[in-house]
Amino acid sequence: MSQSKDIHLYTASTMNGWKPVVFLEEAGIEYDVTHIDFSQKEQKSEDYLKLNPNGRIPTIVDRSNNDFVVFESGAILWYLAEKYDRFLPQSAEGRSETLQWLMFQMAGVGPMMGQAMYFQRIAAKNGNEDPFAIKRYVDESRRLLEVLNTRLTARTYLVDEQYTIADMATYTWARAYYWAKVSVAGLPHLQKWFERIDARPATQRALEIPEPYWAFFEKRRC
Template sequence: MPQPDIHLYTAATMNGYKPVIFLEEAGIPYDLTFIDFSNKGQKAPDYVKLNPNGRIPTIVDRSNGDFAVFESGAILWYLAEKYGVFLPHEPKARSETHQWLMFQMAGVGPMMGQAMYFQRIAAPNGHVEPFSIKRYVDETRRLLAVLNTRLDGRNWLAGDEYTIADIATYPWARAYPWAKVSIDGLDHLKAWFDRIDARPAVQKALTIPKAQPAFWGYADESAFLKENAARFAADVKKA
């Protein structure tokens, strides 16, 4: 059989799930290489040639001269343009999609990531920072409230359809249990979670390359908490 056009390098993180969700939703064949953080696979010289930032995910498009794309938002944008799905053609709806994609990339992801870092990695490794935790938890809650307001009277974040803005935002926002952020009172956001939770391709994607049910509040977090904190202990010691 011929190789698929898309080769995906990813790991089981919120950013790492984004291109998997896209590819599974669109029914696009792809090869997958799991990047193992425990052996610093993201810093391997061959991988850094594809992704100079040494992070995940990255795709290589074999049908486009082995063109490499890194940064999860850029990957979704590239795939949407390539395959003509999950990105509206109407100019205003297209712009809205890009705006909410950037909102996730610049706001939701970084703030939730810091809330997770200080509570799930720094604190278990002996660096308890109450000010930092409150700062990032509060800002995450504010951003989730912005999403809630946006979703009042609409099913999706941009235009009238499910887009890469939803695909990018969902794995982060839906991980509110792992960030220890309350969504009490955010009923429109909860309804949006329910709509995406019900999509079979999304649920399949969240098991690839590895399921992390603790992220979404589907499992006891205690065992994974220790594993996760230990995996990044060396980074905390450098700080």
């Protein structure tokens, strides 16, 4: 019988679902993973709602900390970064900057791009096309990507030269610009940032767990 790992991750192949996978793969942390099947509404099951009352993914259980449960992807990244002392600057200023950009993703990039995806990929295909909503969310997503492009001027990563949880959280969403049908033309610093993270084997490996969905990123599995 195999020994349980400290971290048990419940997730699915979505932009939010990949965030903790990226951290764990980059940090080289062994973990157990349970794939939550949306088609079976497993995220709404009685057992899962005991872990995550919001019925969303991802969620972790830290077996090494009295089965402490953390839900919400940004909170999970912060918890893991503090627990393992990885991908988080040591200085108070650096940690604050990381938190600011993490919140920028959570409050802006994710919701806006998610709505752009929803209204174009789901609502429109089900006969509920709303040009006003599509334009609103595509335009706002583009504006947020422009903010990122400006931030990345003369910077390797969002918090200077260090790859942090802010990059991890933002990459899984921003890199899916194709799926949101948002142009990145004229955003060279953002595109270079994509290229740098595209070249990280651990991050790319994470995007295949629990299963790959490369269509989000307009590329084929290598």
